[in-house]
Amino acid sequence: MKKYMSSNVIGIIGLGLLGGSIAKALSLHTSYRVVGYARRQSVCDKAIASGAVAVAYTSVVDVVKEADVLVFALPPDINGVVFNEVAPLIKEGALVTDVSSTKHNFVQAVYKYLPSHVRFVSIHPMAGSEKGGFEEAKATLFEGCTWIVIHSEDTPGWSDDGAAELRHWGELFGAHIEEITMAEHDAYMASISHMPHLVAGMVATVAGGDADGEQRLRLAAGGFRDITRVAGGNPSMWREIIMGNAECIDAALASLEVEISHVRHLLAETDSEGMEAYLKRAKKIRDTFASLLGGYNERI
Amino acid sequence: MKKYMSSNVIGIIGLGLLGGSIAKALSLHTSYRVVGYARRQSVCDKAIASGAVAVAYTSVVDVVKEADVLVFALPPDINGVVFNEVAPLIKEGALVTDVSSTKHNFVQAVYKYLPSHVRFVSIHPMAGSEKGGFEEAKATLFEGCTWIVIHSEDTPGWSDDGAAELRHWGELFGAHIEEITMAEHDAYMASISHMPHLVAGMVATVAGGDADGEQRLRLAAGGFRDITRVAGGNPSMWREIIMGNAECIDAALASLEVEISHVRHLLAETDSEGMEAYLKRAKKIRDTFASLLGGYNERI
Structure with a gap:
């Protein structure tokens, strides 16, 4: 047509x-x-x-x-x-x-x-x-x-x-x-695409990068598959993307470090309520994203 | 049958x-x-x-x-x-x-x-x-x-x-x-399932948890969808899983922090070669996982 x-x-x-x-x-x-x-x-x-x-x-x-x-x-x-x-x-x-x-x-x-x-x-x-x-x-x-x-x-x-x-x-x-705007673009991409891309690679590396890695990977399932999927992308192209947006990505990784510190604190304090509240908030944000997608993606 | x-x-x-x-x-x-x-x-x-x-x-x-x-x-x-x-x-x-x-x-x-x-x-x-x-x-x-x-x-x-x-x-x-073995189980799960689950929630939180969050989420695509998918899981059940394996998960999060530090160092040093090497290694590990899955999952 x-x-x-x-x-x-x-x-x-x-x-x-x-x-x-x-x-x-x-x-x-x-x-x-x-x-x-x-x-x-x-x-x-x-x-x-x-x-x-x-x-x-x-x-x-x-x-x-x-x-x-x-x-x-x-x-x-x-x-x-x-x-x-x-x-x-x-x-x-x-x-x-x-x-x-x-x-x-x-x-x-x-x-x-x-x-x-x-x-x-x-x-x-x-x-x-x-x-x-x-x-x-x-x-x-x-x-x-x-x-x-x-x-x-x-x-x-x-x-x-x-x-x-x-x-x-x-x-x-x-x-x-x-x-x-152009300024919004690179900062937003750092949070929703570039930092997550690096995190996918980091999670793959932590799970599979040492002597027991292959045995661990043999056990991994759908959650791991999806979280790490983008780490299978072209390293050369992603190097260009990432190095071209280094400042914004560094800030997003710093924000991620704050989240990790918070979660490790909850674990150290055996703060079950705090942990459930953290997971609930993350779920709410994720559910918001899923509802924004609406019918666009068959697989939420 | x-x-x-x-x-x-x-x-x-x-x-x-x-x-x-x-x-x-x-x-x-x-x-x-x-x-x-x-x-x-x-x-x-x-x-x-x-x-x-x-x-x-x-x-x-x-x-x-x-x-x-x-x-x-x-x-x-x-x-x-x-x-x-x-x-x-x-x-x-x-x-x-x-x-x-x-x-x-x-x-x-x-x-x-x-x-x-x-x-x-x-x-x-x-x-x-x-x-x-x-x-x-x-x-x-x-x-x-x-x-x-x-x-x-x-x-x-x-x-x-x-x-x-x-x-x-x-x-x-x-x-x-x-x-x-039982000992292997909880440590392995921390790396391939529990830590990644928390990371999915953290990535959702970094991307969507502040005043600009909804605008960012409106732009997010398939990579973000997959990386954060498990964050949509039941917070109460996952709180029990996570708090029941706190020690192993804390160790996995500490390993993740080491990876983040390394990547932030590569960004700070504008080390493009180091970044590409990092992404290549992560891809290799992820590809190993995908090949181990073989025909088991239609969607690698």
Whole structure:
């Protein structure tokens, strides 16, 4: 069902899980011409064969020259490096966006190198998986997910029209739209995504990192599986995300240390009532989250 | 498919998620007469109507008098209190077991009050959910799960025959059998279940516990959903589990603090290589766990 007729060209730079899924969703829901960049020819071939893109190049420049909207969907640091290189080639009036989980490094590059005639609005589709790559990409990835549009009128390249266009993509893809500022974004992500990601790895390490680790892991069940799931994600990509948001994540880890101290105190004092109150409050917060999700996720 | 013909009576004390599921699985796979205890008549009625039990009582004594095998499936502390009360009434030669996640308090009661003619072998089916109660019970709950039989020849009531019988239940129910000692059990559970449960609650609290909490939770996605899932569990039951294994859990939390310190150091030093190495190691451990699960869980 092609809802939009347009001669616009959308260039997707990076055909991994997010870039590939946006390409597929745009090709499904719009009449835009979608072109892609991937480092490897094999990924380009797959993207073309699947119908996700009309054409794909192993050169970023080929995409940039053609595109009216450019979606940077590489890992956060590489996004910034690539942007520096191609910024002067971006078409006049084009719209630039990115889908990174950590915005700081990329937007610093954008603020520095963005040509004056180019628009920039950042987004963050809150969809992901510990399994990455074009093989995992699908047009339905964003259904029921939160699609964040960064609303920052004071930053270089801001465009109401650009924001409206990107919000529209999220709606077309069945996502739930939220708008926050750039400053809020990185701090919030530290608490709801980056710190939890590190914690998943830490819990896996504590449970399975010593001589008895494998025996313990043989006994572990569904709770452990879910708590540690994201620790299976790509270490290189997550290193970029985490190091790019170090300050906010450090603050979130400091908050976690306060919670641990409190719980250890309850244990030391054999404070059963305090422990039940702590667990009740955590459950209430978790239940709030589940109810906010509503019908979006089948598996709460 | 009734594989076993027997006139034995199995008494299930507590028809929650685990007790109810064992009752249903026994009624499905064996010809044992299964009888149950629940505090509320409405649960007894449901259990009888569903065919999980032949009969159910709101008096523990009625179950104990009749049963050749007694399964204590109440929360850990209540299990111990009830055992104290009914120990003298247990039939000669009967087998007592329990399914608790924390063994310490219950087995202290058993070691103290177990009649000399009664056998005792503890088990722990590693199946659970943040949703409890008989409504959630199902005969298939144990399929693909780990079914731990505590092997402790030196403890009161130990019985090879009893252990074989309970191992057999796990096999009948499609579970994967593991044997560990009582001492190993509580320490292992602290690392793979109890500490992670607390961490799920702590992460929910850090992300959602302050004035901006609801806004943050509105943005959270699948990773947060999974990491915090178990925090939705019953606070009263988990308080008993946690306070009953306080020492081991405190040690696991201390280990977690060491990991946090290490990660905060990597952040402070902008040690990208160290961070990637940390994430790689955590992923390797998590991938080991996933491969150990093999086909057991459809959703790794």
